[in-house]
Amino acid sequence: MATQSIKVDSKEFEVKQYDFPTQQIPRLNYQDPKAEKLIENGQPVILTGSDLVGSAYHWDLGYLCSNLGSGKYTVYSSPDGKFKYYDEKKLPQNKSFKPPTSNSEMSFQDFASKLRKRDSKEFIYLQQSLNDTVGKRIVMDFTNFNWGWANETQKRNRWGPLTSNLLLVGMEGVITPAHYDEQENLFAQIQGYKRFLLFDPNQFDCLYPYPIYHPHDRQSQVDFDAPDLKRFPNFANAKAHEAIVGPKDVLYLPMYWWHQVESLHGHGETISITFWYKAAPTVKVVYPLNDGQKIAIMRNIEKMIAEALNDNDSMPQFMKTMVLGRYT
Ligand SMILES: CCC[C@@H](CC(=O)O)C(=O)C(=O)O
């Protein structure tokens, strides 16, 4: 895999090189009206100066070991460093599916000692919602997040409720492959550096998500390291937005925007916290529909057809019959 070195604020980063062109995601102060406008328009932006998780800037492995308590945390393990999400609820209807990662529950202390061993045979990635088993100093840090700004941003953009804060602690080199989420995300970086590759929702036809009933629903079928352009020809036209997200940065990651996230080598493990919000309710449908709305419509139609057929194996032929030669 070819790599390229990029410089950000006098820091050097080695990043994997892909064939698609990339443009930079803007970096703006969080109080800049241009930043607020980008968020309002559902465009990604890196916000500086918000101190959204300022009370957690001192979180490192040692501090978390001493203060996260003895609760169990979900730690994923992957042989190749890729952590493609899969929905366990869809396993029963996909008997032949082989999960690409395994996961286990362990104390943060056990996770940290595994990390320190740097057993390079496996990559590990802790992904856990912050819950009430954490120690009181973590609770205090959490309480002291910049909720005033977060709540104001949520209100100004008419987002729905905050659904979860996920704590992410990743080994250098872990990768979350390209996928989209159905929630708005304020992604706060505490330690280490993550390279984000984002794709506009209008690139849906370049990224070929798995069928809706598949455990990898919302994930791209394209292997960025070895794209199969016979099966996925339009991937050749993909265009990315790129950013290196470092400590104290907050990336606004709009709903339906595809993203691949790489924890970069040479800067230690990465610690991040997500703030996921339900979408703003559609008060009045305005035409032409935006790309996110079209994705929502496609998902609803796929769900309806899968339900009506009640036989996922007959879905591919049904969809071909409906589209090939008629809408192609
Ligand atoms: C489980 C969430 C992983 C995260 C990407 C990353 O930091 O590796 C992401 O996809 C998101 O925040 O939406």
Ligand SMILES: [Zn+2]
């Ligand atoms: Zn995501």
